[in-house]
Amino acid sequence: MTTVLLLGSGPNVVEAADWQVDQFDHIVAINNAWRVRPDWTHLVHPSDFPEDRMPPQLAPDQTVIQARDYVQLQNQYGGFVYAGGTMAFTASYWALAALKPSVIAVLGCDMVYPKTEKTHFYGKGTADPLREDKTLRSLEAKSARLMVKAAQQGCAMVNLSKGESRLVFPRADVHSASAFEPLANDEALVAAAEAEETRLDYFVPSGKYWKVEDRFDVDAIDALDALWLRSVRHP
Numbered sequence: 546m547t548t549v550l551l552l553g554s555g556p557n558v559v560e561a562a563d564w565q566v567d568q569f570d571h572i573v574a575i576n577n578a579w580r581v582r583p584d585w586t587h588l589v590h591p592s593d594f595p596e597d598r599m600p601p602q603l604a605p606d607q608t609v610i611q612a613r614d615y616v617q618l619q620n621q622y623g624g625f626v627y628a629g630g631t632m633a634f635t636a637s638y639w640a641l642a643a644l645k646p647s648v649i650a651v652l653g654c655d656m657v658y659p660k661t662e663k664t665h666f667y668g669k670g671t672a673d674p675l676r677e678d679k680t681l682r683s684l685e686a687k688s689a690r691l692m693v694k695a696a697q698q699g700c701a702m703v704n705l706s707k708g709e710s711r712l713v714f715p716r717a718d719v720h721s722a723s724a725f726e727p728l729a730n731d732e733a734l735v736a737a738a739e740a741e742e743t744r745l746d747y748f749v750p751s752g753k754y755w756k757v758e759d760r761f762d763v764d765a766i767d768a769l770d771a772l773w774l775r776s777v778r779h780p
Contacts, residue, residue, distance in 0.1 A: 546647040547571070548723045549640050551654065552578040552585070553633050557706055558653025561719075568723040571644055575636045578653060589615060589636040610639060616752035618642035622694050626747040626754045626761060627769070629687030630680045631656070637691055641698060648701045650722035655710035656684050679761045680754065684711040686770030689777040693735055696727035713777060734776035741769050 550569040552558050554577050562581050566572065574585040579600055588600065589610040603609070619628060619638040628634050633654040640649055681687070692702045692714055703717040703725050704710055717725055747754075747761055754761075 546723075547644060548648045549573055549644055549646040549650070551575070551633075551636060551640065551649055551651040552581055553651065553653035553655075554578050555653035555655050555657075555706070557655070557708060561652050561705075564719050566719070568720075569650070571640075571646075573636055573640055573644075575632050575654075581653075587640075589632065589639060591632060591635075610636075610643075612752065615639040619752070620748075620750060623742055624748045624750070624754070625752050626680050626749060626766075627742050628680075628690065629684065630678055630754065631684075631687075634687055634691055637702070638694070641695055641700060645698070646700050648703065648723050648725055649695065650703045650705050650717060650719070651712070651714070652705040655704075655706050655708065655712060657709045657711060678755070679758050679763055679766060682763065682766060683770040683774070685713050686773045688712040688714060690738070690773040692728070693730050693773065693776055696730060699727060701725040701727045713774075713779075715779070729778055731776045731778060734772055738769060738772040738776060741765075741772060745769070 548569045550566055550572045552561060552574045558578055558581050571587060572582060572585045573587045573589060576590050576594060577598055579585050579588045586606060587608050587610055592612045615635055619625060619635060621642050622628055622638050628638055637649060640646060695702045702714045703722050704712050704714040705717060705719055705722060745765055749757060
């Protein structure tokens with residue numbers, strides 16, 4: 546069994562700074578989250594991540610993952626339009642494909658952005674889901690799809706956050722997360738959602754879906770999202 550701790554940049558990610566994490570085989574940091582713990586193993590960031598925010602040096606067991614590394618792997622799961630174009634979802638799909646985990650436990654990826662409080666652990670940041678993007682109309686649906694795709698590989702997605710979240714993953718704590726198993730899903734609805742993705746043919750091999758977004762029908766994306774949301778069964 547391989548387990549992954551996935552850290553985003555939400556304000557609550559600092560809770561992980563002092564955790565004992567021997568139960569995790571890999572710690573995947575997204576963008577600036579490498580600052581939270583020095584023992585991260587993988588840093589996932591987009592091509593426009595500022596050079597001055599990169600770690601000053603890497604340990605022998607630390608790897609940086611860029612767009613050239615993750616686009617092809619995320620394409621194995623249908624690409625960015627269906628998966629949702631945020632780095633939280635991107636890093637999760639990359640981890641599924643590259644690390645073959647049995648559990649991915651996430652913290653700091655709730656994608657809740659209050660207007661009067663800090664949005665990221667380092668203060669105010671630019672939030673992927675708040676931009677104009679046809680792929681991000683339902684973050685809940687995109688997280689449901691991710692959970693289903695993970696379950697198909699025998700991997701459980703769990704959320705270590707205790708607060709408000711757009712993710713529909715089961716909640717867990719750092720001590721119990723590695724024992725979780727994937728939830729059963731409605732296979733008929735999963736099959737219907739996958740068939741609709743094939744019919745729509747919104748796959749963009751380059752990953753740069755925003756360059757061809759005129760191809761995408763938002764009503765069709767909303768209907769597809771509704772299928773993915775309904776396919777998830779919670780205990």
